[in-house]
Amino acid sequence: MTITRRGLLQAIGASGALIPLLGTGEAHAGTSTPKRVLFVSWSNGYWMPAWRLSGTETSFTFGDILTPLEKLKSKVIVVDGLGQRVHYEANAGALGWGKDQWYGGHDGNPAVLTGVPLSKYADNLEQSGGDSVDQYIAAELAKTVSLPFQSLVVGPWSSGGYGGTVSYKGKSPGITPESDPFNLFKKIFQGRALPMGTFDKARATRKSVLDYLDKSLGQFSTRMGTDDKLRIQSHLDSIREIERQLGDPNITMACTAPDPGASFDTHDDVSNYPKALDLFGKLLVASFRCDLTRVATLTLSDAGGDNLVFSWLGSDFTGKGDEYPIRQYHDITHNAGKSADHTGRKIRVEQWFYEQIASIASQLDQTPEGTGTMLDNTLIVVTNTMGENHDSKVQPFVLIGNLGGYFKTGRSLKYPVTNGLGTAHNGILVAIANAMGVNGSAFGDPKYNQELPNLKA
Amino acid sequence: MPLRRLSQAEYRNTIESLFGTGVTTTVRFPDEPLGPSTYGTPTQVSEVERDRFEQAGDEIATRVIASLSTIAPCDTGKGERACAEAFVSGFGARIFRRPVLAAEKDRLLAFYDGLRPAPISSSHSDAMQAVLSAMLQSPQFLYHWELGAQAPNVEGGLLRLGGYEIASRLSYFIWQTMPDDTLFMAAASGALETADGVVAQAERLLNDARASRMVLGMIGQWIGIAGLPALAKDSSVLTVTDPLRQAMNAEFEGFAKYALLDRGSYAELLTAPYSFVSAPLSAIYGTAAGSSTTPTKTTLSEGRMGIFSQSAFLALKALPQESSPVRRGKLVADRLLCREIPPPPPGFSPVPPPLQPGQQTREAYAEHSTNSTCKACHSQMDPLGFAFEHFDAVGRYRATEVGRPIDASGTVTDLDGKDVSFKDATELLPAIANSKEGQACMVSQVTRYALGRALGDFDQAALEQGLVDFQAARLDIRKLIPSLAKSKSFRYRIPDAGEIIQ
Numbered sequence: 001m002t003i004t005r006r007g008l009l010q011a012i013g014a015s016g017a018l019i020p021l022l023g024t025g026e027a028h029a030g031t032s033t034p035k036r037v038l039f040v041s042w043s044n045g046y047w048m049p050a051w052r053l054s055g056t057e058t059s060f061t062f063g064d065i066l067t068p069l070e071k072l073k074s075k076v077i078v079v080d081g082l083g084q085r086v087h088y089e090a091n092a093g094a095l096g097w098g099k100d101q102w103y104g105g106h107d108g109n110p111a112v113l114t115g116v117p118l119s120k121y122a123d124n125l126e127q128s129g130g131d132s133v134d135q136y137i138a139a140e141l142a143k144t145v146s147l148p149f150q151s152l153v154v155g156p157w158s159s160g161g162y163g164g165t166v167s168y169k170g171k172s173p174g175i176t177p178e179s180d181p182f183n184l185f186k187k188i189f190q191g192r193a194l195p196m197g198t199f200d201k202a203r204a205t206r207k208s209v210l211d212y213l214d215k216s217l218g219q220f221s222t223r224m225g226t227d228d229k230l231r232i233q234s235h236l237d238s239i240r241e242i243e244r245q246l247g248d249p250n251i252t253m254a255c256t257a258p259d260p261g262a263s264f265d266t267h268d269d270v271s272n273y274p275k276a277l278d279l280f281g282k283l284l285v286a287s288f289r290c291d292l293t294r295v296a297t298l299t300l301s302d303a304g305g306d307n308l309v310f311s312w313l314g315s316d317f318t319g320k321g322d323e324y325p326i327r328q329y330h331d332i333t334h335n336a337g338k339s340a341d342h343t344g345r346k347i348r349v350e351q352w353f354y355e356q357i358a359s360i361a362s363q364l365d366q367t368p369e370g371t372g373t374m375l376d377n378t379l380i381v382v383t384n385t386m387g388e389n390h391d392s393k394v395q396p397f398v399l400i401g402n403l404g405g406y407f408k409t410g411r412s413l414k415y416p417v418t419n420g421l422g423t424a425h426n427g428i429l430v431a432i433a434n435a436m437g438v439n440g441s442a443f444g445d446p447k448y449n450q451e452l453p454n455l456k457a
Numbered sequence: 458m459p460l461r462r463l464s465q466a467e468y469r470n471t472i473e474s475l476f477g478t479g480v481t482t483t484v485r486f487p488d489e490p491l492g493p494s495t496y497g498t499p500t501q502v503s504e505v506e507r508d509r510f511e512q513a514g515d516e517i518a519t520r521v522i523a524s525l526s527t528i529a530p531c532d533t534g535k536g537e538r539a540c541a542e543a544f545v546s547g548f549g550a551r552i553f554r555r556p557v558l559a560a561e562k563d564r565l566l567a568f569y570d571g572l573r574p575a576p577i578s579s580s581h582s583d584a585m586q587a588v589l590s591a592m593l594q595s596p597q598f599l600y601h602w603e604l605g606a607q608a609p610n611v612e613g614g615l616l617r618l619g620g621y622e623i624a625s626r627l628s629y630f631i632w633q634t635m636p637d638d639t640l641f642m643a644a645a646s647g648a649l650e651t652a653d654g655v656v657a658q659a660e661r662l663l664n665d666a667r668a669s670r671m672v673l674g675m676i677g678q679w680i681g682i683a684g685l686p687a688l689a690k691d692s693s694v695l696t697v698t699d700p701l702r703q704a705m706n707a708e709f710e711g712f713a714k715y716a717l718l719d720r721g722s723y724a725e726l727l728t729a730p731y732s733f734v735s736a737p738l739s740a741i742y743g744t745a746a747g748s749s750t751t752p753t754k755t756t757l758s759e760g761r762m763g764i765f766s767q768s769a770f771l772a773l774k775a776l777p778q779e780s781s782p783v784r785r786g787k788l789v790a791d792r793l794l795c796r797e798i799p800p801p802p803p804g805f806s807p808v809p810p811p812l813q814p815g816q817q818t819r820e821a822y823a824e825h826s827t828n829s830t831c832k833a834c835h836s837q838m839d840p841l842g843f844a845f846e847h848f849d850a851v852g853r854y855r856a857t858e859v860g861r862p863i864d865a866s867g868t869v870t871d872l873d874g875k876d877v878s879f880k881d882a883t884e885l886l887p888a889i890a891n892s893k894e895g896q897a898c899m900v901s902q903v904t905r906y907a908l909g910r911a912l913g914d915f916d917q918a919a920l921e922q923g924l925v926d927f928q929a930a931r932l933d934i935r936k937l938i939p940s941l942a943k944s945k946s947f948r949y950r951i952p953d954a955g956e957i958i959q
Contacts, residue, residue: 153504159487159488164488172501173500173501174503175503175504175505176487176501176503176504176505176506177505178504178505178508179487179505180485183508187508199576201577201578201579204576204577205572205577205579205583205587208568208571208572208577208587209511209568209587209590209591209594211568212564212565212568212591213591213594213595215564216561216564216595216596216597217596219560219561219564220596220597220600220602221596222957223604223609223956223957223958224460224604224953224955224956224957225952225953225954225955225956226953226954226955227459227460227953227954227955228459228460228953228956229955231459231460231500231501231502232460232596234501234502234503235501235502235503235507235596238502238503238504238506238507239507241504242504242507267485320689320691320692320777321777322777323776323777324777325687325688325689325690325777326687326689
């Protein structure tokens with residue numbers, strides 16, 4: 001069956017540019033324009049003086065890091081002054097942390113999209129305290145809309161576990177992002193190009209295997225304890241998700257799959273990072289355009305970014321680091337502030353990330369939809385697991401796009417920071433859920449389940 | 458204990474044990490978080506892991522299907538269905554690492570039967586390939602299941618593990634792979650139901666070359682040997698070449714295996730005057746490295762003793778240009794003394810300030826002993842790291858730095874109740890090796906590695922008996938391992954909350 005699947009992929013790859021896709025969710029969704037949300041997050045924070053804006057709420061100038069968003073200025077809200085209050089107010093000691101003090105920095109991952117502190121810290125095997133907002137929205141949407149994918153969680157050069165993800169289903173170590181864009185391409189587009197009514201042996205065999213595994217997992221876990229049952233349930237969910245996705249397509253809609261081009265190393269050769277990120281962007285835009293999913297999360301680095309060497313930014317970004325053998329992302333971050341050169345490198349790297357995000361936003365903005373563009377119905381939520389000072393007391397957010405006019409865009413907003421700790425960031429997660437048509441106040445810590453004021457139009 | 462799945466290394470070794478040396482997969486699994494103090498293996502299978510296990514299962518099944526008749530011979534005269542049945546309950550028991558239950562066999566055969574007729578119309582070979590792939594994606598293969606297939610043995614609120622569970626615990630602990638035929642037979646015969654039977658098998662496994670996976674797996678995690686391929690230093694210090702990296706790795710492997718398995722000596726791991734050197738190490742050891750291309754047992758001078766005076770540890774736990782007393786000291790505190798150092802506070806800068814002209818490395822860390830915020834933790838690490846100050850960023854010996862003699866002296870606080878001063882590592886390491894605290898820590902490290910989980914009250918008896926046996930055997934880990942294997946911690950487990958145990 002492997003051979004058949006590969007053959008099929010080659011067939012798609014060879015003429016992938018113009019294949020009408022089958023089985024998208026458009027017909028399930030009715031006629032209204034779908035709303036989608038893309039979360040983009042990475043670690044290591046920003047050099048905040050270069051991230052911040054100058055000017056007023058409606059008349060402002062971007063700092064160096066955000067200049068790539070200049071063309072999209074009227075569709076952006078920059079949100080300053082939020083922080084991971086839930087994280088810092090939690091009893092750290094009770095959760096297995098050595099002292100009543102958070103490390104802060106790389107432990108921001110489990111709280112950034114969940115709005116609750118992590119539930120367990122042990123040996124870098126941390127567990128979130130609940131659903132992340134992307135998974136919450138996805139699960140809520142799935143109650144009324146049947147899409148091929150509830151959500152897509154991806155990230156070039158990302159890893160599972162500690163600091164490698166911001167997406168969580170319940171109290172868990174988190175969803176490992178798909179790090180290979182070609183695997184993502186296979187997953188979302190393979191098999192959707194078959195003519196209707198064709199019997200595909202490989203697909204039928206695969207469904208039989210999944211059915212067998214589904215039953216085996218069920219039997220396997222019957223006597224298990226509560227926690228282990230949850231672990232098996234997560235495995236089982238992943239099987240059922242594939243089974244669901246393989247469900248017989250019976251709806252046709254014209255939609256173009258992007259051509260992924262020739263394959264390249266997406267694991268070892270980090271100089272391919274820009275190509276991989278670019279391809280992820282195209283695939284996510286296509287999956288929104290084809291209504292294969294409405295929720296996606298893109299992680300741009302793992303906790304430290306130790307493998308990320310930005311060689312494409314010039315010779316100043318290669319060679320030995322100050323602290324690590326190679327000048328990689330973690331080294332660049334730790335040493336920002338040491339000299340103008342060091343700080344300049346940190347700023348340029350963050351600016352480069354925003355250039356890539358702007359590229360994704362522009363792809364959406366160049367696709368007409370309804371009376372506007374896809375970007376008017378798609379929200380890109382850009383954040384980071386840290387802010388400045390290696391912690392997440394003040395955590396930056398940028399919203400790009402809109403969800404059918406829910407937000408009042410083209411603004412720079414500042415929320416109060418008290419004793420160095422920002423306004424609870426939960427409020428923006430609640431707002432995003434509400435804007436997606438999902439009950440935001442049922443999400444996250446009940447203490448902070450109010451929508452952040454002044455975001456709405 | 459939490460349900461764990463096979464780690465990448467365990468997965469690859471197990472595939473080789475099943476199908477023969479050289480059979481592997483090209484699939485790249487996601488990186489796994491390593492539990493630095495429990496040696497915990499990963500627990501989760503989410504969508505990406507599921508996807509990779511599917512790809513790997515398909516690839517391996519495709520690869521071995523042609524030789525299935527060699528791996529699992531079958532008299533085809535009895536019919537294809539009979540062969541499928543024989544495979545599922547015969548070779549299947551190796552894949553599941555225990556006999557296949559009747560219900561499991563029925564499910565697998567129903568799966569096979571469903572593939573043969575229209576509309577799928579698989580040939581016998583295609584159907585067997587799918588069965589094999591499915592078994593390699595089964596929970597019985599992917600997880601370290603410890604819920605016996607049969608009714609559990611409840612004894613005094615604990616669950617006594619069955620023979621097959623013990624067999625797998627032993628083989629993954631000592632060999633990092635599935636049980637061999639002898640272990641399976643011991644499980645089937647009931648020999649692993651007794652402490653003596655478990656000890657006999659543990660001793661047998663220790664006498665096999667595969668036992669080196671345990672030693673290298675555990676000590677390798679201590680010193681972060683996985684980072685060696687990326688080791689680089691400032692060119693003003695040394696250009697690290699591939700032959701040098703390989704020689705460093707060969708030294709680490711040769712020494713760790715010899716000291717712990719051939720000599721069986723924890724004390725020698727820390728204090729042996731010899732190492733296993735080859736020519737490329739002359740960049741670090743000078744002429745003492747000799748001219749051999751293969752690692753050769755050689756006595757070193759320069760005050761070098763044990764694995765913490767050797768190239769891999771010294772170079773890995775250092776900065777590109779300088780030594781790192783913090784990294785070296787933290788490792789000694791953490792791994793040799795089991796002293797937990799809390800993580801640094803928010804907002805700290807992990808980068809030491811650059812050395813000023815005329816300043817020694819040690820002097821750059823002065824703030825750690827004067828600033829009270831730093832001091833609380835660094836007083837537990839830095840002095841232990843200063844002991845290695847005679848060794849620079851790559852582990853070369855130096856008598857002086859910036860023209861002044863090296864000060865490698867320090868004090869380790871509260872070692873068996875006393876503050877012990879040392880002039881350098883040659884006094885620190887024997888003090889640790891001779892201390893009850895150091896020896897108890899080694900027992901704890903091995904126990905955590907064996908169980909893959911954090912330890913608790915339940916494990917106190919195993920730790921105490923382990924220390925008694927370890928000391929009686931003059932710190933021979935070849936005697937410690939059977940001691941742990943027969944302990945309740947190894948042969949029993951506490952039922953999980955919500956587990957059905959009748």
